[in-house]
Amino acid sequence: MPSRSDLANAIRALSMDAVQKAKSGHPGMPMGMADIAQVLWCDYLKHNPTNPQWFDRDRFMLSNGHGSMLQYSLLHLSGYDLGIEDLKQFRQLDSRTPGHPEFGYTPGVETTTGPLGQGFANAVGFALAEKTLGAQFNRKGHTIVDHYTYVFMGDGCMMEGVSHEAASLAGTQGLGKLIAFYDDNGISIDGEVDGWFTDDTVKRFESYGWQVIPRVNGHDPEEIDQAIETARANLEQPTLICCKTIIGFGSPNKEGKESSHGAALGDDEITLTREKLGWQHAPFEVPQDIYDAWDARGKGRKAESDWNDKFTEYKAAYPDLAAEFERRMKGELPANFEQVANDYIQSVNDKGETVASRKASQNAIEALAPNLPELFGGSADLAGSNLTLWSGAKGVSQAEPDGNYCFYGVREFGMTAIMNGFALHGGFRPYGATFLIFMEYARNAVRMSALMKQPVIHVYTHDSIGLGEDGPTHQPIEQLANLRLTPNLDAWRPADAVESAVAWKCAIQADDRPQALVFSRQGLPHQARSDEQIADIEKGGYVLKDCDGTPAAVIIATGSEVGLAVEAADQLNSAGTPTRVVSMPCTQRFDAQGAAYRESVLPNGIKRVAVEAGIADYWYKYVGLDGAILGMNSFGESAPAGDLYKHFGITAENLVKLVKETV
Numbered sequence: 001m002p003s004r005s006d007l008a009n010a011i012r013a014l015s016m017d018a019v020q021k022a023k024s025g026h027p028g029m030p031m032g033m034a035d036i037a038q039v040l041w042c043d044y045l046k047h048n049p050t051n052p053q054w055f056d057r058d059r060f061m062l063s064n065g066h067g068s069m070l071q072y073s074l075l076h077l078s079g080y081d082l083g084i085e086d087l088k089q090f091r092q093l094d095s096r097t098p099g100h101p102e103f104g105y106t107p108g109v110e111t112t113t114g115p116l117g118q119g120f121a122n123a124v125g126f127a128l129a130e131k132t133l134g135a136q137f138n139r140k141g142h143t144i145v146d147h148y149t150y151v152f153m154g155d156g157c158m159m160e161g162v163s164h165e166a167a168s169l170a171g172t173q174g175l176g177k178l179i180a181f182y183d184d185n186g187i188s189i190d191g192e193v194d195g196w197f198t199d200d201t202v203k204r205f206e207s208y209g210w211q212v213i214p215r216v217n218g219h220d221p222e223e224i225d226q227a228i229e230t231a232r233a234n235l236e237q238p239t240l241i242c243c244k245t246i247i248g249f250g251s252p253n254k255e256g257k258e259s260s261h262g263a264a265l266g267d268d269e270i271t272l273t274r275e276k277l278g279w280q281h282a283p284f285e286v287p288q289d290i291y292d293a294w295d296a297r298g299k300g301r302k303a304e305s306d307w308n309d310k311f312t313e314y315k316a317a318y319p320d321l322a323a324e325f326e327r328r329m330k331g332e333l334p335a336n337f338e339q340v341a342n343d344y345i346q347s348v349n350d351k352g353e354t355v356a357s358r359k360a361s362q363n364a365i366e367a368l369a370p371n372l373p374e375l376f377g378g379s380a381d382l383a384g385s386n387l388t389l390w391s392g393a394k395g396v397s398q399a400e401p402d403g404n405y406c407f408y409g410v411r412e413f414g415m416t417a418i419m420n421g422f423a424l425h426g427g428f429r430p431y432g433a434t435f436l437i438f439m440e441y442a443r444n445a446v447r448m449s450a451l452m453k454q455p456v457i458h459v460y461t462h463d464s465i466g467l468g469e470d471g472p473t474h475q476p477i478e479q480l481a482n483l484r485l486t487p488n489l490d491a492w493r494p495a496d497a498v499e500s501a502v503a504w505k506c507a508i509q510a511d512d513r514p515q516a517l518v519f520s521r522q523g524l525p526h527q528a529r530s531d532e533q534i535a536d537i538e539k540g541g542y543v544l545k546d547c548d549g550t551p552a553a554v555i556i557a558t559g560s561e562v563g564l565a566v567e568a569a570d571q572l573n574s575a576g577t578p579t580r581v582v583s584m585p586c587t588q589r590f591d592a593q594g595a596a597y598r599e600s601v602l603p604n605g606i607k608r609v610a611v612e613a614g615i616a617d618y619w620y621k622y623v624g625l626d627g628a629i630l631g632m633n634s635f636g637e638s639a640p641a642g643d644l645y646k647h648f649g650i651t652a653e654n655l656v657k658l659v660k661e662t663v
Contacts, residue, residue: 002290004221007042008034009277010077010290012250015069016273017283018090018097020264025091025099028247028260029067032218033152033183036243039224040150040181041074041296044232048300049079052107055329055426056307058147059110059126063119064154064183065100066262072097075108077286077294082107084284103424103452111424112452115444117160118417120180123151124166125421127178127238128396128406132376133427135402137325142314144307144325147177148232154183155193158201162445165414167238171209174398176235179228183218185247191258201242211237218243236398250277328374328427331455331511340371341505348497349534352526357519357559358461360500362387368504369393369404375508376422378406378432379459380415386433386461412438416445416458423454429508433459435467436476436518439483449514450488456514457507463493464613465648466560467521471638481618483516484587491516492586495544495562496524499585502537506589518559522641525563527583540589541601545569547578553659554580554602556610556622561650565611568655575656577663580606584622607662613650628662630655 011034019025046058062071069090076082082096089095096106100114110126113119127149134145157163170178182201186193202214211234213227224243231239248260252272265273274280281287315322327334334340344367348360355363369375369390379388394403408415415432422430439446439460449456465475483491490513492503500519507515527544536542541556545566553572557565565581572579582601584590590598602608608627610619616631623629630650637644645651 002293004035004038006290007293008038009250009279010286010294011037011070011073012277013274013279013281014073014076014087014284014286016265016270018069018072018087020267020270021088021283022091023264025069025264026066026262027069027265028187028254029064029154029183030070030073031249031251031255031260032185032245032247033067033070033181034249035219035221036152036181036224036245037070037074039221040228041078042294043225044228045150046147046303047108047296048304049075049108049297050301051304052080054304054307056145056147059123059149059425061111061119061123061126061149061151062101062113063117063123063151063157065113065119068097068099068101071101071109072106075106077291079295079297080108088284111421112448115448116154116156117162118445118448120151120153120157121162121166121414121417121445122421122424123149123178123180124170124175125418126425127170127175128173128418129422129425129428130177131173131175131401132396132403137321139314139318139321142310142317144311144314149178151178151180152183153180155185155188155197158182158199159197162413162417165411166418167205167210168208169408169411169414169418170238172398173396173401174209174236175238178238179231180238180240182240182242183245184242185245187247187256187258187261189258189261205240209237211239213239213241216241216243218245219249252276324373331426333509334371337371337508341368341508344368345498345501345505345534348501349529351497352528353497354523354525355497356521356523357494357496357500358387358521360494360497361459361504361517361519362390363497364501364504366390368508372429372508373404374427374429376404376406376428376430378408378415378419378430380408380412380432380434380438381410382434383407385435386459388431388433388459408432412441413445416442416449419456420445420449420452420454423449423456424452429455429457431457431459433461435462435474436460436479437462437474439479443482446483446489446514446516447486450486453488453513455511458514458516459519460516461519462521463518463559464520465632465636465644466613466641468641468644469638472635475636476614477632477635478615480518480612480614483518484618488513489516490586490588491518493518493559494585495557495559495583496526498526498529498534499537499583502534503585506538520560522560524560527562527566537585538589539593539597540586540591541582541584543580543601544583545581547573547580549578551578551580551606552663553577553607553609554582555655555659556582556584556602556608556619558584558612561611561613564650564652564655567652568659571652571656572659577660579659609655609659609662611650611655613645613648628658630658
């Protein structure tokens with residue numbers, strides 16, 4: 001029977017061999033955390049390599065994702081569909097073993113990691129989702145949601161601000177099934193961290209309400225085992241296990257040094273490491289007895305089978321709950337969602353009220369959420385401004401975890417990364433809100449939701465200089481362009497309550513990409529539409545107001561500037577310049593339409609003018625070099641909204657003048 005050190009050395013050997021073959025990567029962390037990983041994966045982790053998507057598996061995240069070969073080695077050794085040839089293709093084009101773990105590329109990888117700290121924040125989302133889902137569905141004698149979330153993190157994760165945000169909230173929520181392993185090796189890329197990282201990590205996490213287990217020898221399996229037992233015994237607090245490790249463990253000349261962090265060890269050093277570890281096997285060669293000891297497939301199949309038996313009993317006792325659970329875990333919307341949404345949109349159109357689109361958003365949530373128990377909302381301390389609360393909203397807390405809303409506090413980055421974890425866990429459709437300008441704090445987590453194609457709904461209010469007196473620090477200028485240029489993300493800026501309702505419908509139906517819903521502070525006038533025009537809103541851009549005959553000009557507008565465009569078009573049409581108004585609430589959706597539809601909305605050869613109270617340059621892709629743009633080319637100012645629109649020249653009068661000059 002192989003020893004624990006033999007099993008851990010298999011990780012070290014595969015990791016250093018793959019990095020060496022690729023001639024790039026990070027061997028130090030996998031070699032340093034191999035002993036911790038061996039104890040966790042062999043003795044505690046509940047998973048089924050033959051079915052990586054089994055619902056009640058424990059979730060494992062590698063927040064220090066640069067050490068990806070640790071995770072790939074674990075997946076390969078324990079029996080996932082990740083062969084030795086996959087490891088040999090580490091960091092190569094089209095391989096299943098990319099440089100950092102990527103969701104959707106590798107079976108068993110729960111989330112994309114690499115930007116440090118975000119995997120940890122995702123883990124908080126996973127753990128909060130598990131606790132909330134369990135509170136919603138578990139019944140006495142029938143526990144069907146019961147799994148742990150484990151996360152590895154390093155010094156870099158600890159330094160990143162997002163870890164502070166997420167850890168603080170995790171302690172407040174009492175996420176007792178969240179267990180984090182801190183790889184305290186004292187090394188980062190620049191060397192020994194003592195010169196720039198002297199936090200008392202134990203005190204910090206204790207102040208967050210965590211159970212902290214300090215000074216664990218990360219190379220002593222018995223100490224690691226005892227720490228995990230202690231962590232699992234405390235279901236009231238998340239646990240941080242502080243493991244003192246040696247980066248590059250086993251490398252005679254590079255262990256404990258930054259030189260093992262982010263570069264291949266080299267052939268000569270690998271030979272010496274094999275000798276020191278007693279690993280007398282060729283590169284990428286693992287003895288069968290070690291494979292057998294690692295193989296988790298039999299144990300995993302039994303764990304899943306046992307859970308299936310539990311669920312069968314649950315289904316017999318609570319058939320309606322079981323059906324709802326299955327629907328939510330499949331990510332299916334209620335069968336009547338489309339009809340409910342369409343009926344609501346029609347009622348909004350019939351009502352025809354002038355209202356701020358942020359209020360229209362809240363009205364849409366109020367109408368749609370009662371039919372969507374999977375909708376899980378939140379705001380970064382701006383619920384009263386973002387208008388994300390609705391009559392059925394119930395905040396989750398340590399005492400009452402069965403809610404559907406999280407008060408995230410002033411934690412925009414943490415909120416967004418946690419929402420990514422919620423979406424990845426399954427069973428929820430998360431939305432979270434802040435002011436559009438503070439998307440900047442959360443930007444990389446927004447990017448990660450797009451990279452992973454997760455159905456997260458990012459709600460942003462106070463969308464332009466129209467927010468007024470708070471001034472340029474709070475007035476978004478370039479943020480909309482940023483969102484629109486992000487692959488795999490749809491950014492909506494609705495013009496009125498009808499477009500806001502359609503945006504919410506589309507956002508909820510989108511299951512393969514995140515959505516950004518951008519709303520105004522100020523009231524927006526209702527625009528009259530036919531049923532066909534209402535249907536065309538979902539296409540992202542459509543003809544809102546047309547002229548008689550062939551237009552001489554097309555005005556393209558979004559959000560609060562659509563009303564201004566309609567006013568200008570009325571003047572132009574009356575003065576003999578036939579003008580069409582195109583409302584384009586979602587440019588990504590419009591771009592995805594067929595050429596014939598896009599041509600019908602924006603005919604070639606017709607002069608185009610765009611108007612939006614955001615950065616002007618974005619709109620050149622639609623108006624071309626012979627068109628014109630009325631927008632912002634500077635930051636804003638502090639003044640009432642009406643004064644600001646006049647100050648920056650975004651008025652119907654100036655738009656009329658610009659169209660005439662362009663034509």
